[in-house]
Amino acid sequence: MLKGISKNFRKPQGFIGSVLLNGMNKGHEKLTKWALSQVEIGPGSVVLDIGCGGGNAIHLMSQKSKNVFGIDYSEVSVKKSGKKNAYAIAQGNVKICQGSVSALPFENEKFDLVTAFETIYFWPDLPGDFAEVCRVVKPGGCFMAVFQNGLEESTSRKLEGSIDGMRIYPPEEIVKLMEDTGFAHTAMIEETLQPGWRDICVIGKKQP
Numbered sequence: 001m002l003k004g005i006s007k008n009f010r011k012p013q014g015f016i017g018s019v020l021l022n023g024m025n026k027g028h029e030k031l032t033k034w035a036l037s038q039v040e041i042g043p044g045s046v047v048l049d050i051g052c053g054g055g056n057a058i059h060l061m062s063q064k065s066k067n068v069f070g071i072d073y074s075e076v077s078v079k080k081s082g083k084k085n086a087y088a089i090a091q092g093n094v095k096i097c098q099g100s101v102s103a104l105p106f107e108n109e110k111f112d113l114v115t116a117f118e119t120i121y122f123w124p125d126l127p128g129d130f131a132e133v134c135r136v137v138k139p140g141g142c143f144m145a146v147f148q149n150g151l152e153e154s155t156s157r158k159l160e161g162s163i164d165g166m167r168i169y170p171p172e173e174i175v176k177l178m179e180d181t182g183f184a185h186t187a188m189i190e191e192t193l194q195p196g197w198r199d200i201c202v203i204g205k206k207q208p
């Protein structure tokens with residue numbers, strides 16, 4: 001049972017996946033809102049959320065922009081995000097598709113902002129995947145990766161041990177990777193929103 005649940009953080013599937021996505025929409029909202037307060041999204045911004053899960057970040061961003069895209073490789077996540085954003089999709093303001101971060105189905109330099117909330121832990125090839133993100137970001141646009149680290153190293157290692165396929169990265173490694181993959185100006189912002197955890201937002205700006 002626990003093994004079944006632990007797999008669903010990486011790729012939500014079936015009934016358990018669907019229930020977990022409801023929980024993540026709620027449980028990640030504070031972190032998501034805090035991270036979104038670090039970036040500017042205007043009515044004309046073209047935005048992509050990768051690993052969109054239950055679709056709450058898309059919902060929040062669609063209150064600011066009428067050009068929000070979401071992608072996730074889990075069929076259940078795509079369905080859930082679609083349901084959460086049904087009205088905005090019907091209005092033509094949001095589009096959600098199924099696919100992997102490693103092969104984004106978008107043209108070069110399409111997005112002003114690409115976001116990734118609580119998902120980079122599971123990406124299969126971080127240098128390659130960050131380069132793929134960089135490909136779809138406009139010059140002068142940004143990539144924001146939002147993730148957590150335990151305040152104690154042992155907290156991160158314990159979580160990694162209980163969630164299938166998870167790797168928790170030190171923020172400095174993410175900053176360096178962004179710089180190495182084409183994001184010239186990279187900033188790290190940190191907060192403690194949940195006791196015992198570091199909430200981290202790394203924002204890389206692609207060279208204009």
Ligand SMILES: C[S@@+](CC[C@H](N)C(=O)[O-])C[C@H]1O[C@@H](n2cnc3c(N)ncnc32)[C@H](O)[C@@H]1O
Nearest residue numbers: 011024051053072073074077100101117118119
């Ligand atoms: C822990 S959930 C986070 C969901 C949502 N971003 C949130 O903050 O609540 C991770 C999500 O990333 C998706 N994901 C993981 N690896 C992916 C990949 N390689 N490509 C696309 N989506 C991926 C999973 O399917 C899942 O929906």
